[in-house]
Amino acid sequence: xxxxxxxxxxxxxxxxxxxxxxxxxxxxxxxxxxxxxxxxxxxxxxxxxxxxxxxxxxxxxxxxxxxxxxxxxxxxxxxxxxxxxxxxxxxxxxxxxxxxxxxxxxxxxxxxxxxxxxxxxxxxxxxxxxxxxxxxxxxxxxxxxxxxxxxxxxxxxxxxxxxxxxxxxxxxxxxxxxxxxxxxxxxxxxxxxxxxxxxxxxxxxxxxxxxxxxxxxxxxxxxxxxxxxxxxxxxxxxxxxxxxxxxxxxxxxxxxxxxxxxxxxxxxxxxxxxxxxxxxxxxxxxxxxxxxxxxxxxxxxxxxxxxxxxxxxxx
Amino acid sequence: xxxxxxxxxxxxxxxxxxxxxxxxxxxxxxxxxxxxxxxxxxxxxxxxxxxxxxxxxxxxxxxxxxxxxxxxxxxxxxxxxxxxxxxxxxxxxxxxxxxxxxxxxxxxxxxxxxxxxxxxxxxxxxxxxxxxxxxxxxxxxxxxxxxxxxxxxxxxxxxxxxxxxxxxxxxxxxxxxxxxxxxxxxxxxxxxxxxxxxxxxxxxxxxxxxxxxxxxxxxxxxxxxxxxxxxxxxxxxxxxxxxxxxxxxxxxxxxxxxxxxxxxxxxxxxxxxxxxxxxxxxxxxxxxxxxxxxxxxxxxxxxxxxxxxxxxxxxxxxxxxxxxxxxxxxxxxxxxxxxxxxxxxxxxxxxxxxxxxxxxxxxxxxxxxxxxxxxxxxxxxxxxxxxxxxxxxxxxxxxxxxxxxxxxxxxxxxxxxxxxxxxxxxxxxxxxxxxxxxxxxxxxxxxxxxxxxxxxxxxxxxxxxxxxxxxxxxxxxxxxxxxxxxxxxxxxxxxxxxxxxxxxxxxxxxxxxxxxxxxxxxxxxxxxxxxxxxxxxxxxxxxxxxxxxxxxxxxxxxxxxxxxxxx
Numbered sequence: 045x046x047x048x049x050x051x052x053x054x055x056x057x058x059x060x061x062x063x064x065x066x067x068x069x070x071x072x073x074x075x076x077x078x079x080x081x082x083x084x085x086x087x088x089x090x091x092x093x094x095x096x097x098x099x100x101x102x103x104x105x106x107x108x109x110x111x112x113x114x115x116x117x118x119x120x121x122x123x124x125x126x127x128x129x130x131x132x133x134x135x136x137x138x139x140x141x142x143x144x145x146x147x148x149x150x151x152x153x154x155x156x157x158x159x160x161x162x163x164x165x166x167x168x169x170x171x172x173x174x175x176x177x178x179x180x181x182x183x184x185x186x187x188x189x190x191x192x193x194x195x196x197x198x199x200x201x202x203x204x205x206x207x208x209x210x211x212x213x214x215x216x217x218x219x220x221x222x223x224x225x226x227x228x229x230x231x232x233x234x235x236x237x238x239x240x241x242x243x244x245x246x247x248x249x250x251x252x253x254x255x256x257x258x259x260x261x262x263x264x265x266x267x268x269x270x271x272x273x274x275x276x277x278x279x280x281x282x283x284x285x286x287x288x289x290x291x292x293x294x295x296x297x298x299x300x301x302x303x304x305x306x307x308x309x310x311x312x313x314x315x316x317x318x319x320x321x322x323x324x325x326x327x328x329x330x331x332x333x334x335x336x337x338x339x340x341x342x343x344x345x346x347x348x349x350x351x352x353x354x355x356x357x358x359x
Numbered sequence: 360x361x362x363x364x365x366x367x368x369x370x371x372x373x374x375x376x377x378x379x380x381x382x383x384x385x386x387x388x389x390x391x392x393x394x395x396x397x398x399x400x401x402x403x404x405x406x407x408x409x410x411x412x413x414x415x416x417x418x419x420x421x422x423x424x425x426x427x428x429x430x431x432x433x434x435x436x437x438x439x440x441x442x443x444x445x446x447x448x449x450x451x452x453x454x455x456x457x458x459x460x461x462x463x464x465x466x467x468x469x470x471x472x473x474x475x476x477x478x479x480x481x482x483x484x485x486x487x488x489x490x491x492x493x494x495x496x497x498x499x500x501x502x503x504x505x506x507x508x509x510x511x512x513x514x515x516x517x518x519x520x521x522x523x524x525x526x527x528x529x530x531x532x533x534x535x536x537x538x539x540x541x542x543x544x545x546x547x548x549x550x551x552x553x554x555x556x557x558x559x560x561x562x563x564x565x566x567x568x569x570x571x572x573x574x575x576x577x578x579x580x581x582x583x584x585x586x587x588x589x590x591x592x593x594x595x596x597x598x599x600x601x602x603x604x605x606x607x608x609x610x611x612x613x614x615x616x617x618x619x620x621x622x623x624x625x626x627x628x629x630x631x632x633x634x635x636x637x638x639x640x641x642x643x644x645x646x647x648x649x650x651x652x653x654x655x656x657x658x659x660x661x662x663x664x665x666x667x668x669x670x671x672x673x674x675x676x677x678x679x680x681x682x683x684x685x686x687x688x689x690x691x692x693x694x695x696x697x698x699x700x701x702x703x704x705x706x707x708x709x710x711x712x713x714x715x716x717x718x719x720x721x722x723x724x725x726x727x728x729x730x731x732x733x734x735x736x737x738x739x740x741x742x743x744x745x746x747x748x749x750x751x752x753x754x755x756x757x758x759x760x761x762x763x764x765x766x767x768x769x770x771x772x773x774x775x776x777x778x779x780x781x782x783x784x785x786x787x788x789x790x791x792x793x794x795x796x797x798x799x800x801x802x803x804x805x806x807x808x809x810x811x812x813x814x815x816x817x818x819x820x821x822x823x824x825x826x827x828x829x830x831x832x833x834x835x836x837x838x839x840x841x842x843x844x845x846x847x848x849x850x851x852x853x854x855x856x857x858x859x860x861x862x863x864x865x866x867x868x869x870x871x872x873x874x875x876x877x878x879x880x881x882x883x884x885x886x887x888x889x890x891x892x893x894x895x896x897x898x899x900x901x902x903x904x905x906x907x908x909x910x911x912x913x914x915x916x917x918x919x920x921x922x923x924x925x926x
Contacts, residue, residue, distance in 0.1 A: 304760075
C-alpha cells in the first residue's frame with residue numbers, strides 16, 4: 045500500500061493540465077477494456093429492448109387466443125415474422141414474454157443489488173471504521189454467511205408473503221419481498237470486502253490528517269472513506285446483479301416467486317424445460333438472455349475494477 | 360441319423376414351434392421398465408405403486424380387480440356374496456374359501472393360516488404397515504379349517520371386500536415371514552426382496568433400486584403359464600426415457616406410467632415400435648370451490664372457516680357460470696392427450712356408479728355471461744369486471760407448481776376473464792400444498808384462496824369413504840388442526856342423510872345408484888366442485904407383447920401370467 049493513492053492521481057492529472065474529472069479518467073480506462081465495452085453494449089441493448097420493446101411490440105404476453113381452433117394452430121410455432129421468437133405451448137408470443145420477463149428480471153436484479161450493496165457498505169464501513177462495532181458486526185456477518193441461504197429465503201417468503209401481498213397487492217408485494225429477501229441475504233461479501241478496505245484506509249495519511257484537524261467521523265466517512273471504497277463496492281454490485289437474477293429464477297422454480305402468469309426469465313426457463321426435447325428454443329431464449337446478462341455484468345464488473353483502481357490504471 | 364434326417368428334424372422343430380406356444384417359459388424373456396426403480400417387493404412395507412406392482416408378479420391376494428373394476432378370484436375359489444352365503448346377513452363377516460391344491464413356489468401348501476398370518480403381520484402395532492387401511496375395522500380373522508378364512512368386522516360392512524383383495528393386500532407365506540413380524544419387518548431384507556409367492560414368477564435376483572430378475576414359477580397353478588420364462592424389471596430414468604425405450608428403440612416390452620405431454624406422445628407413436636395404453640380409474644383433476652371467506656383481512660384462525668361464508672362463491676349462479684365457461688376438451692388436448700378425458704363427475708368410474716352427467720362438456724361462455732347478468736352481477740363501473748352490491752367478482756386461484764397445471768391456470772383464467780371474472784393466480788410447491796402442515800398457510804386443507812385445483816381419487820372401487828369426505832364433520836378448521844377432507848366446507852343435511860343411507864345399503868348396484876346421486880349433488884346440482892379431467896393410467900407397450908390388458912383398478916401387471924410374445 046505504498047503506491048500512489050487517488051489523491052495523488054488527481055494531483056498528477058492537474059499537473060498534466062488536462063481539464064477532466066476523475067470519472068472521465070475512469071471512463072477512458074474503462075473504454076480500453078474491450079470485453080467490458082462489448083458487455084456494456086450487450087447489456088444496454090437487452091435493457092433497452094426490454095424497456096422500449098413492449099411499446100413497439102404491442103402483443104400482450106399473456107394473450108391466449110380464445111377460439112380454441114385458432115389457439116391450437118398457434119401453439120408451439122417456430123420463429124416467424126408474426127412471432128420472431130415463436131410461440132409457447134399455449135400460443136403466447138415468446139418475444140412479448142421475453143421482453144416482459146426481462147423487465148422484471150432486470151428490475152429485480154438491479155434493486156436487489158442496490159439493497160445488498162447499501163446494507164453491505166453500511167455494515168462494512170461501520171465495522172471497519174469504529175473498532176467497537178467491529179467484533180459485533182463481523183460476527184453478525186459470519187452468522188449470515190453460515191446460514192443456508194435458500195431455506196432462509198423460503199422461510200422469509202413463507203412468513204411475510206401474505207401480509208405484504210395483502211398490504212401492497214400481489215405483484216408489488218411479491219416484487220418488494222423478493223427484492224428484500226435477496227438483498228438481505230446477499231450483502232455479506234460486500235460487507236467483508238468493504239471492511240477490509242476501510243481498515244487499511246483509515247490508517248492512511250490523508251485520513252489521519254483529516255482527523256488531526258478535527259473532522260468529525262461522519263465527514264471523514266463521506267468525504268474520504270466512501271469515495272475510496274467505491275471500486276470494490278461497484279465490483280460487488282455488478283456481481284450481485286447476476287446472483288440476484290439467478291436467485292429469482294430459483295424462487296420462481298420453487299413456486300415462491302411471482303404469480304405463475306407473471307413471466308420472468310427464470311419462469312420461462314422452467315416452463316421450457318418440460319419441452320426441451322421437442323422445442324429446445326424455448327429453453328434457449330431465456331437461457332441465452334440470463335447467460336448474456338450475467339456474463340455482461342461480470343465483464344462490466346471486471347472492467348470497472350480495472351478502471352477504478354488507480355494502481356492498474358494507465359498500464 | 361444322417362444329415363438329411365437331422366435337417367428334417369430341425370425343419371420339423373420350426374414347424375412345430377407354434378404348437379409349443381402354450382408351454383410354460385416358451386416365449387423367453389420379457390423386459391419391463393419401471394422408471395421409478397423398485398426398492399422392495401413386499402407391498403406392506405411400501406406405499407410406492409412401483410413396489411406394489413412389482414411385488415404383484417410374485418405375491419397374490421385372495422381376489423383381484425379386473426379391467427372393469429370387478430372382483431375376480433385369485434387364491435379364493437369364488438367371490439363371497441350375501442346371496443351365496445359368503446357374507447353374513449348382518450354384514451359383519453365374510454367367509455373366503457381357498458382354491459384346493461394351491462402351493463407356494465417352494466412346493467408347500469397354501470393354507471388359511473397364511474391368510475391369518477398376513478392380517479397379523481400388517482396389523483401388528485409395531486409393524487408400521489403401509490397398507491393398514493385395507494384391514495381397518497377387522498375384528499378377527501379365524502381359520503376353521505385349512506381352506507376357510509372367516510373375517511369378522513367390528514361393525515356391519517356393506518362393502519366387505521377391502522381385506523385381502525387387490526395388489527396392495529397380497530398373502531404372505533407364514534413360514535417365510537414368521538420371524539419378520541412387528542419391528543423386525545423392515546430388517547428382513549432377504550424375505551422382502553425374495554418373497555415366496557403363488558404368482559406366475561419367482562425372484563432370482565434383486566438389486567435394490569435397480570433391477571429385479573424373475574423366472575417362471577415352476578409350481579404355478581396353471582401348468583401352461585406363464586408363457587415367458589424370464590422377466591427383467593429395470594428401473595431408472597424418467598417417463599420420457601421409459602416411453603422412448605418401448606416406443607422408439609424397442610428395447611423394452613412394457614413401460615409403466617409414461618405420463619408425457621400430448622406432443623411427445625404423438626412423436627413417440629411415430630416410432631412405430633409400440634402403442635400407448637390407457638385405462639381410466641377414479642383420478643379426477645378438479646377445481647374445488649371455497650364456500651368460506653379466505654380474506655387475509657380476517658383474523659388468523661377465522662380465515663376460511665365456517666364463521667365467515669364466502670361473499671361471492673356462496674351464490675350458486677356464480678359457481679355454475681365458472682363451470683360453464685370452461686372448455687374441458689381443450690384442457691385435455693393441451694395437458695394430457697391420450698392420458699385424459701373430459702369429465703363432469705367426481706366419481707367417473709366404474710360404470711355402475713358413474714353418473715351420466717355430461718352437461719358441462721360443452722363450453723358456454725355466452726350462457727355463463729347471461730347467467731351472471733341475470734343473477735345481478737353486472738359491470739357497473741365499466742372496468743370489465745362484474746360486481747354486485749359493491750363486491751367484485753375477483754378470485755384467487757391456486758394450485759401446485761406443475762407445468763400442466765400452470766397451463767390450465769392460464770387457459771381457465773382466460774375463459775373466466777371473458778365472462779367478467781378477475782383472476783389472480785398462485786402456485787405452491789406440491790410438497791407444501793399436500794404436506795398437511797397445520798402451521799403452513801399454503802396447504803390445500805387451509806384453502807386460503809377462493810378456488811383451487813388438484814387431483815384426487817379413491818382406492819379400489821368402493822366410493823363410500825370418498826363420498827364421506829363431503830360431510831359436515833370433515834370440515835377442516837383450527838379446532839381440528841386443519842385435518843379434514845371436506846375442503847370445500849360444504850355442509851348439506853340432504854347430503855348427510857343420503858350418505859347415511861349408503862352406509863347401510865348392500866349390493867353393488869343399489870350402492871352405485873346412491874353414489875351417483877351424491878356425485879350429482881356435489882357437481883351438477885351445486886357446482887361446489889368443478890371436475891375437469893378424468894386422468895387415466897398411461898403406459899406404453901410393445902407391439903410384440905401379446906395379452907397385455909391395461910387395468911386401473913389393480914396393479915398393471917395383474918395378468919402377467921397371460922402375457923406372451925406375438926408370433
